[in-house]
Amino acid sequence: MNYLCPSILAADFWELGRQVELVEKAGAPYLHIDVMDGMFVPSISFGMPVLRCVRNRSNLFMDVHMMVAKPERYIEELIQLGADSITIHVEACDCIPETLANIKALGAETGIAVNPETPISAVLPYMDMVDMVLVMTVRPGFGGQEYIIECINKIKEMRRIINQSYPNVKLEIDGGVTLGNLEMNLAAGANVIVTGSAIFKGDIEANVREFLKRM
Numbered sequence: 001m002n003y004l005c006p007s008i009l010a011a012d013f014w015e016l017g018r019q020v021e022l023v024e025k026a027g028a029p030y031l032h033i034d035v036m037d038g039m040f041v042p043s044i045s046f047g048m049p050v051l052r053c054v055r056n057r058s059n060l061f062m063d064v065h066m067m068v069a070k071p072e073r074y075i076e077e078l079i080q081l082g083a084d085s086i087t088i089h090v091e092a093c094d095c096i097p098e099t100l101a102n103i104k105a106l107g108a109e110t111g112i113a114v115n116p117e118t119p120i121s122a123v124l125p126y127m128d129m130v131d132m133v134l135v136m137t138v139r140p141g142f143g144g145q146e147y148i149i150e151c152i153n154k155i156k157e158m159r160r161i162i163n164q165s166y167p168n169v170k171l172e173i174d175g176g177v178t179l180g181n182l183e184m185n186l187a188a189g190a191n192v193i194v195t196g197s198a199i200f201k202g203d204i205e206a207n208v209r210e211f212l213k214r215m
């Protein structure tokens, strides 16, 4: 099963509600919520108030990507606000097992993310505790960047490991995904496809439908 996961980082925030409605109406199952703190990544995006607004008005599965140092500080609040899945970065947390266990105990799904320069081996100790691995295909921090082609080998490697030993773990990719490289990423084994700028431009509904058709 493949899941399309539009990232609202690329939305027009003047029209956020309407744009999320379009994505939902077109049949996307997930919504990707990029929380950035200006510390772990250079930029600041948005946080709890936006999550709360989206949750109050939308039933989409909220996939929260925490590009935040010490994400363990925010788990309770995120889940209270309705996060369905929380992904923390392996580079950003000193207490990963405890944090993943906390996410699970509070009823959300768990994810662990790796930056392009971090090897896959960094997440292997946590595979038993996660519902999803996120292989970043750009350096986190900004939407609209170009896909880093070397990451395709990490996706393949991760898919091999998942198939061998953790068949229920989802494999998410994030950054620079377009209709042009979608097929290559699916073939490499990604099954949760985050995409921001390729969705939130022009006819949003048509963009979602086109991605879904090819997945």
Ligand code: DX5
Binding pocket: 007, 009, 010, 032, 034, 065, 138, 139, 140, 141, 142, 143, 144, 145, 174, 175, 176, 177, 194, 195, 196, 197, 198
């Ligand atoms: C990047 C974010 C991504 C971003 C993807 O740091 O984690 O989720 O929104 O945007 P595009 O698809 O434009 O690369």
Ligand code: ZN
Binding pocket: 007, 032, 033, 034, 065, 174, 194
């Ligand atoms: Zn993201």
